[in-house]
Amino acid sequence: MEVNESLAIEHGLNKDEYKKICDLLKRIPNITELGIFSAMWNEHCSYKSSRLHLKNLPTKGKKVIQGPGENAGVVDIGDDDAIVFKIESHNHPSFIEPYQGAATGVGGIMRDVFTMGARPIANLNSIHFGSTQHKKTKSLLRGVVRGIGGYGNCIGVPTIGGQTCFDESYNGNILVNAMTLGLVKKNKIFYSKAAGINKPVIYVGSKTGRDGIHGASMASAIFDEKIEEKKPTVQVGDPFTEKLLLEACLELMAGDSIIAIQDMGAAGLTSSSIEMASKGKLGIELNLNKVPCRELNMTPYEIMLSESQERMLIVLENGKEKEAKKIFDKWNLDFSIIGKTTVSKKIELFYDEKKVADIPVDTLVENSPMYDRKWKKTKLPKKNKINKDSFKNLKILNVLNKLLSNPNICSKEWIWQQYDHTVMGDTIQKPGSDAGIVRVHGTNKAVAATVDASASYCYAHPLTGGKQVVCESWRNLISVGAEPIAITNCLNFGNPEKEKSMGEFVECVQGLGEASKYLNFPVVSGNVSFYNQTKEKGIKPTPSIGGIGLIKNYKDMITMGFKKIDNLVFVVGKTEGHLDQSVFSRDILNIKNGPPPEINLFNEKNNGETVLSLIKKKFIKSAHDVSLGGIIVALAKMCIKGKKGIEIKKPKQLINQFQYMLAEDQGRYIVEIEKENYKQFKEILEKNSVHYDELGVILDKYIVIDDKTKISIDDLILSNNNWLKKYMES
Amino acid sequence: MNSSVIIFPGSNCDRDMDVALKKFGFKNKMIWHNDTELPKSDLVVLPGGFSYGDYLRCGSMASKSKIIESVIKFAKSGGLLLGICNGFQILTETELLPGALLKNKYSEFICKNVFVKINNTENNYFKNIKKNILELHIAHNEGNFFCSSDQMKNINDNNQIAVTYCNKDGKINNNSNPNGAINNIAGLFNKQKNILGMMPHPERMIDTYLSGDDGSVFFQNLITNLK
Numbered sequence: 001m002e003v004n005e006s007l008a009i010e011h012g013l014n015k016d017e018y019k020k021i022c023d024l025l026k027r028i029p030n031i032t033e034l035g036i037f038s039a040m041w042n043e044h045c046s047y048k049s050s051r052l053h054l055k056n057l058p059t060k061g062k063k064v065i066q067g068p069g070e071n072a073g074v075v076d077i078g079d080d081d082a083i084v085f086k087i088e089s090h091n092h093p094s095f096i097e098p099y100q101g102a103a104t105g106v107g108g109i110m111r112d113v114f115t116m117g118a119r120p121i122a123n124l125n126s127i128h129f130g131s132t133q134h135k136k137t138k139s140l141l142r143g144v145v146r147g148i149g150g151y152g153n154c155i156g157v158p159t160i161g162g163q164t165c166f167d168e169s170y171n172g173n174i175l176v177n178a179m180t181l182g183l184v185k186k187n188k189i190f191y192s193k194a195a196g197i198n199k200p201v202i203y204v205g206s207k208t209g210r211d212g213i214h215g216a217s218m219a220s221a222i223f224d225e226k227i228e229e230k231k232p233t234v235q236v237g238d239p240f241t242e243k244l245l246l247e248a249c250l251e252l253m254a255g256d257s258i259i260a261i262q263d264m265g266a267a268g269l270t271s272s273s274i275e276m277a278s279k280g281k282l283g284i285e286l287n288l289n290k291v292p293c294r295e296l297n298m299t300p301y302e303i304m305l306s307e308s309q310e311r312m313l314i315v316l317e318n319g320k321e322k323e324a325k326k327i328f329d330k331w332n333l334d335f336s337i338i339g340k341t342t343v344s345k346k347i348e349l350f351y352d353e354k355k356v357a358d359i360p361v362d363t364l365v366e367n368s369p370m371y372d373r374k375w376k377k378t379k380l381p382k383k384n385k386i387n388k389d390s391f392k393n394l395k396i397l398n399v400l401n402k403l404l405s406n407p408n409i410c411s412k413e414w415i416w417q418q419y420d421h422t423v424m425g426d427t428i429q430k431p432g433s434d435a436g437i438v439r440v441h442g443t444n445k446a447v448a449a450t451v452d453a454s455a456s457y458c459y460a461h462p463l464t465g466g467k468q469v470v471c472e473s474w475r476n477l478i479s480v481g482a483e484p485i486a487i488t489n490c491l492n493f494g495n496p497e498k499e500k501s502m503g504e505f506v507e508c509v510q511g512l513g514e515a516s517k518y519l520n521f522p523v524v525s526g527n528v529s530f531y532n533q534t535k536e537k538g539i540k541p542t543p544s545i546g547g548i549g550l551i552k553n554y555k556d557m558i559t560m561g562f563k564k565i566d567n568l569v570f571v572v573g574k575t576e577g578h579l580d581q582s583v584f585s586r587d588i589l590n591i592k593n594g595p596p597p598e599i600n601l602f603n604e605k606n607n608g609e610t611v612l613s614l615i616k617k618k619f620i621k622s623a624h625d626v627s628l629g630g631i632i633v634a635l636a637k638m639c640i641k642g643k644k645g646i647e648i649k650k651p652k653q654l655i656n657q658f659q660y661m662l663a664e665d666q667g668r669y670i671v672e673i674e675k676e677n678y679k680q681f682k683e684i685l686e687k688n689s690v691h692y693d694e695l696g697v698i699l700d701k702y703i704v705i706d707d708k709t710k711i712s713i714d715d716l717i718l719s720n721n722n723w724l725k726k727y728m729e730s
Numbered sequence: 731m732n733s734s735v736i737i738f739p740g741s742n743c744d745r746d747m748d749v750a751l752k753k754f755g756f757k758n759k760m761i762w763h764n765d766t767e768l769p770k771s772d773l774v775v776l777p778g779g780f781s782y783g784d785y786l787r788c789g790s791m792a793s794k795s796k797i798i799e800s801v802i803k804f805a806k807s808g809g810l811l812l813g814i815c816n817g818f819q820i821l822t823e824t825e826l827l828p829g830a831l832l833k834n835k836y837s838e839f840i841c842k843n844v845f846v847k848i849n850n851t852e853n854n855y856f857k858n859i860k861k862n863i864l865e866l867h868i869a870h871n872e873g874n875f876f877c878s879s880d881q882m883k884n885i886n887d888n889n890q891i892a893v894t895y896c897n898k899d900g901k902i903n904n905n906s907n908p909n910g911a912i913n914n915i916a917g918l919f920n921k922q923k924n925i926l927g928m929m930p931h932p933e934r935m936i937d938t939y940l941s942g943d944d945g946s947v948f949f950q951n952l953i954t955n956l957k
Contacts, residue, residue, distance in 0.1 A: 146838075146839075149839050150839075153780075153839055153841075153869070153871075154740070154742075154780045154783070154784075155742065156742020156743070156779060238783070239780075239783070240739075240740050240780060240782070240783025240784075240785070241783075243739070243740055243742065243780075244739055244740075331739065332739065416841075417838075417840055417841055417842055418838050418839045418840070418841070419839070419841060420839070420841045420869045421841055422841065422867055422869060422931075422934045422940070422941055423742060423743060423746065423778075423869065423934070424745070424746060425745075425746040425749060425750075425933065425934050425936070425940065426940075427940070427941075428939045428940065430941075439939075554939060555939070
């Protein structure tokens with residue numbers, strides 16, 4: 001096949017990029033080489049639009065062992081234990097083929113984690129769908145949930161948390177972001193950097209087929225009406241093989257024969273071999289006839305670009321081949337020596353004894369394009385004037401009932417009941433909590449994890465929204481009594497070639513950088529997904545943040561359900577009455593504009609650290625952060641979980657009841673304490689200059705506002721638990 | 731007491747079972763599916779998971795594995811054989827237990843706590859057990875027990891129903907049936923009551939910080955009975 005500019009464009013490269021390739025090689029690439037360049041230089045692998053901005057994120061910290069740039073981030077949790085974790089998107093494939101797209105998303109992120117030597121101990125996910133009225137939403141949701149469950153359940157890793165959002169901006173572009181945490185000993189972490197010359201390069205796992213060819217390029221394309229034709233580029237997952245691969249790799253890793261290991265994810269054999277060579281500053285030579293293939297007559301082009309799942313590339317110590325092969329034989333997996341490391345600093349491929357590609361590694365990596373794309377700042381929208389008339393015909397408890405069955409607030413039990421969340425026997429806080437918690441097996445420690453996104457806030461004002469998501473993650477961890485450690489981010493945006501979308505990206509990243517720096521909550525891994533756009537319509541900017549935290553003694557964890565009648569309930573943090581962009585404003589008052597609630601990082605940190613210190617002093621019996629739906633929804637959820645009620649005191653507020661109860665001001669927690677601790681509790685808050693209001697006293701079974709205004713917990717449970725189930729069954 | 735847990739490729743509750751057995755005093759060994767001999771055991775366990783990927787009928791590949799002959803021999807000579815979840819499916823596939831486990835009624839994976847009522851205490855598993863309703867955890871896609879009416883008659887005649895799904899007060903009805911299992915059957919014995927297959931996972935409920943603690947009641951009682 002003749003390679004020329006138009007073929008390069010078909011591969012998703014632009015004219016300038018094609019010219020650059022010819023200049024770097026000092027010749028026209030052959031078809032295999034063009035395929036390799038297109039895979040390495042597309043947005044998904046090269047981060048060409050995002051690199052410039054991502055480098056400003058804070059990535060270092062006392063507990064950070066490995067920041068971005070490896071398969072996943074690694075943080076220290078003491079006693080020689082470390083947590084490896086990352087979140088990744090699988091948006092485009094999931095829209096085309098929801099089951100396989102979501103399943104392989106989960107498979108891919110787990111491989112990233114066990115590639116580093118860590119046994120996966122928990123999965124989470126953040127999924128975004130179109131409006132609940134949209135004709136595709138139900139089937140996409142069903143497919144994605146089955147896919148996530150189908151893969152994770154089979155491997156036997158619990159899915160301990162997640163986040164689901166419905167918004168019409170995802171009608172033509174759903175988001176599936178999967179996160180995995182793994183546990184590893186600090187001295188047994190494996191990296192992808194190859195080292196040493198003439199070391200055998202080993203291929204293990206499934207055979208290579210024609211599935212997923214150009215998957216990474218698809219992930220960097222805009223959808224149009226022909227999207228269904230892309231189905232063949234979606235990979236097919238085989239969780240059983242992944243389970244075998246996991247066990248076999250961990251068995252091999254127990255020894256000392258691995259120099260470097262890298263999973264074959266996006267752009268398969270191409271990116272895995274090139275990354276290993278690039279990091280080790282050496283060359284790799286591969287004989288493609290040795291690659292185990294599933295189909296006949298696969299060309300070098302297809303072999304290099306296949307995204308067949310459940311495959312790994314390993315650089316072994318010389319002489320360890322037999323020992324390694326024995327392990328893979330035991331697990332019935334392919335094992336093939338396909339090449340070696342070289343001094344050439346080139347990637348050299350042979351097929352039928354002919355050289356079919358010869359590319360200097362640095363041209364693919366260091367010399368890959370990097371763009372300073374044009375972007376547009378988003379102005380802070382003007383606040384809406386809210387007056388008493390807006391609430392005139394509303395009753396607070398009716399509003400509460402409506403909000404509890406709002407698609408974005410209601411219980412997601414229908415979803416997480418389809419995920420095995422208890423396998424491995426260490427899940428001590430299940431989905432539906434502020435954060436999922438798993439014990440560090442055989443110790444007193446536990447790790448809390450949460451995943452959060454706030455697309456409406458980010459859309460209204462990306463800078464504030466970016467900060468808010470990080471703060472939300474931090475609050476969720478504190479609410480369960482965990483010390484926040486670090487985050488991973490999955491940045492889902494529209495077309496970076498459009499100034500507005502690029503601006504949303506730049507400002508969200510800036511916001512999340514500011515917040516994570518201030519909170520000492522560094523970013524250790526992540527991924528960027530651009531081109532979440534169908535024709536002209538882009539998604540709302542959606543950075544998903546996965547946060548993790550440590551609980552030193554798992555018995556000290558906090559749950560959100562109210563514990564004891566007569567205990568006192570407080571809101572920590574100040575309620576200003578910010579209603580713009582709240583669920584109440586957007587979905588009940590139907591006011592969609594206005595700024596998101598302001599983020600005050602000083603208060604955020606001070607309030608959070610104070611709540612954590614109160615938890616450490618064992619004053620807090622239950623806690624929950626205030627988020628969507630404000631105080632009233634937070635209280636209702638604590639009532640539902642604890643099967644208790646509350647008598648809400650008439651607060652000494654200067655603002656309207658609706659504003660007080662439904663505002664989504666940030667940096668707030670609701671906490672339960674025992675009466676006898678009130679004095680000390682108050683002293684600590686006052687000493688730290690943290691604002692608090694007393695909300696009420698816990699009682700049995702009812703939320704009582706005054707004599708005429710009360711509602712039973714059983715009614716609240718019905719509103720909250722049934723909506724999604726009914727929707728899916730209708 | 732010596733126990734053995736069989737590991738098939740794709741088993742994923744093997745470690746959980748090992749942890750639980752050891753916690754309650756068993757000396758447990760893990761046995762690989764390609765082995766042919768069982769060590770001397772007072773209890774053999776087929777754990778949960780997706781043996782061989784379960785791409786055929788669940789448990790059918792495992793029922794043809796190398797180790798299974800020894801397992802069958804062990805059980806036929808009266809040894810205590812416990813199958814949990816995928817283990818239960820394997821037991822029906824080997825025909826050590828009657829019936830089959832079909833897809834859940836709404837063909838969705840279900841992971842949640844359920845209550846089961848113990849139907850028969852004249853056996854080593856439930857003799858002297860302190861509770862007659864246990865709160866256990868299920869996590870399966872194919873737990874909808876089904877059998878022919880002849881088989882059902884035999885099951886009843888021989889008092890082979892071990893546990894049935896119920897509500898927290900012990901009431902057995904459709905509302906308390908999570909997967910559509912015939913007669914709410916959650917677990918079954920063979921005629922001799924030395925083989926027990928159960929969909930619920932007691933090994934996930936062995937301390938109060940997990941989903942519950944009734945698994946402890948089960949294991950504690952089992953080892954006491956064996957001593």
